[in-house]
Amino acid sequence: xxxxKYIAIAxxxxxxxxxxxxxxxxxxxxxxxxxxxxxxxxxxxxKRGGTAFGYDQPMILTYILxxxxxRSFVLGSRSVDAASExxxxxxxxxxxxxxxxxxxxxxxxxxxxxxxxxxVIGELIVLFYLLKPTVFIQNQPxxxxxFTIAGILAMLIYFFLSFLVSSVTFWYVxxxxxxxxxxxxxxxxxxxxGLFPLDILPPAAYNVVRLLPPAYFLFYPMQIYLGRLNxxxxxxxxxxxxxxxxxxxxxxxxxxxxxxxxxxxYGR
Numbered sequence: 001x002x003x004x005k006y007i008a009i010a011x012x013x014x015x016x017x018x019x020x021x022x023x024x025x026x027x028x029x030x031x032x033x034x035x036x037x038x039x040x041x042x043x044x045x046x047k048r049g050g051t052a053f054g055y056d057q058p059m060i061l062t063y064i065l066x067x068x069x070x071r072s073f074v075l076g077s078r079s080v081d082a083a084s085e086x087x088x089x090x091x092x093x094x095x096x097x098x099x100x101x102x103x104x105x106x107x108x109x110x111x112x113x114x115x116x117x118x119x120v121i122g123e124l125i126v127l128f129y130l131l132k133p134t135v136f137i138q139n140q141p142x143x144x145x146x147f148t149i150a151g152i153l154a155m156l157i158y159f160f161l162s163f164l165v166s167s168v169t170f171w172y173v174x175x176x177x178x179x180x181x182x183x184x185x186x187x188x189x190x191x192x193x194g195l196f197p198l199d200i201l202p203p204a205a206y207n208v209v210r211l212l213p214p215a216y217f218l219f220y221p222m223q224i225y226l227g228r229l230n231x232x233x234x235x236x237x238x239x240x241x242x243x244x245x246x247x248x249x250x251x252x253x254x255x256x257x258x259x260x261x262x263x264x265x266y267g268r
Contacts, residue, residue, distance in 0.1 A: 006107040013108035035068045053200035062136040067218045072116035074154045074217050079105040083166035087173050146234050150221035153241040160248035170259030193219030
């Protein structure tokens with residue numbers, strides 16, 4: 001019965017995505033243009049063949065196209081609106097109802113991620129037909145399974161991290177979370193490896209960046225898919241991701257409880 005409640009929330013969120021069709025279309029156009037810009041940059045780099053930064057062309061193109069799929073699932077989110085609900089006082093609507101606020105937003109996020117995933121797969125099919133890129137196909141079932149698990153864990157890490165950013169609004173209502181949200185989006189885009197594999201950075205920088213949570217959003221799952229991590233490294237990466245999920249989930253609950261104590265229902 002409880003599960004049905006959140007399935008219903010996900011269905012409503014799915015339908016809400018089609019209310020503002022132009023916004024959704026422009027979001028998808030932006031995503032495709034971003035993908036094409038990065039794609040053609042790397043095609044130009046490998047124009048004469050060979051390898052660069054430890055990658056050959058099929059590997060790097062697989063990385064770029066793969067991160068576009070991961071981005072739609074991991075970074076696609078509706079929970080960014082939680083900050084606005086806190087700032088406007090709309091949070092009241094949930095505090096008086098038998099709904100877990102985290103489960104509510106996770107349900108809405110999953111609906112948004114599913115919609116984005118469907119569209120990005122359709123877009124990639126068209127791009128594959130037009131561009132005919134040479135890509136690396138992972139044929140090891142355990143690698144594919146590990147990649148799938150890493151994607152799910154990455155989604156959870158981002159969800160709780162995103163909620164923490166939104167929770168800042170409890171203390172800074174007038175900003176509605178957006179200055180910090182914009183900054184976090186810029187940082188995540190760079191440090192998650194969405195523009196390039198992080199291991200092409202200088203060793204000193206890479207050794208720092210690879211330990212941060214954003215590195216587990218896109219970079220590490222794709223390293224698993226490409227087979228650039230051995231079995232022991234893959235298991236260690238998944239273990240670290242589980243630890244990050246647990247830490248951020250507990251921290252989110254702690255900040256949520258603290259935030260409710262100062263919540264003033266402004267705007268209502």
